Amino acid sequence: MKTSTTQDDKRERAAQRIKALKGFYIHLTVYILVNCMISAVSVVGNMSSGESLIEAFTTFGTFSTWIFWGIGLFFHGAKVFSFNPIFSKEWEQRKIKQYLEEDASDINKYS
Incomplete structure (x- = not known):
């Protein structure tokens, strides 16, 4: 299914x-x-x-x-045609990684 x-x-x-x-x-x-x-x-x-x-x-x-x-x-x-030289897929991946790392550091900081 x-x-x-x-x-x-x-x-x-x-x-x-x-x-x-x-x-x-x-x-x-x-x-x-x-x-x-x-x-x-x-x-x-x-x-x-x-x-x-x-x-x-x-x-x-x-x-x-x-x-x-x-x-x-x-x-x-x-x-x-999905042309976006400024906000590319690589940029999105870097930002996601950055935010995940910041969240992890915030969690560790207050634990």
Whole structure:
């Protein structure tokens, strides 16, 4: 009975990871499509107001959405792909060991 529960748990975790991955890919697709449209409208609008193609294309407003939304997309991807350079698994293990040692020393100190 225990192995079927373990298999069910593994299947559920795998389904959750697939759902998260699918959500990220949908987010990435929407990011690309919407930002392409926004950039195209911005470039055409800037050109109609008298700017050259290069001037219209290199305006900060043309790419500001790409930058700021891209930051959010980066963090979404980092979460989905378990990328965390600051709080890595090794860091977690060191902290667990540190807290266990501190608890042991506190117990010994008051015994």
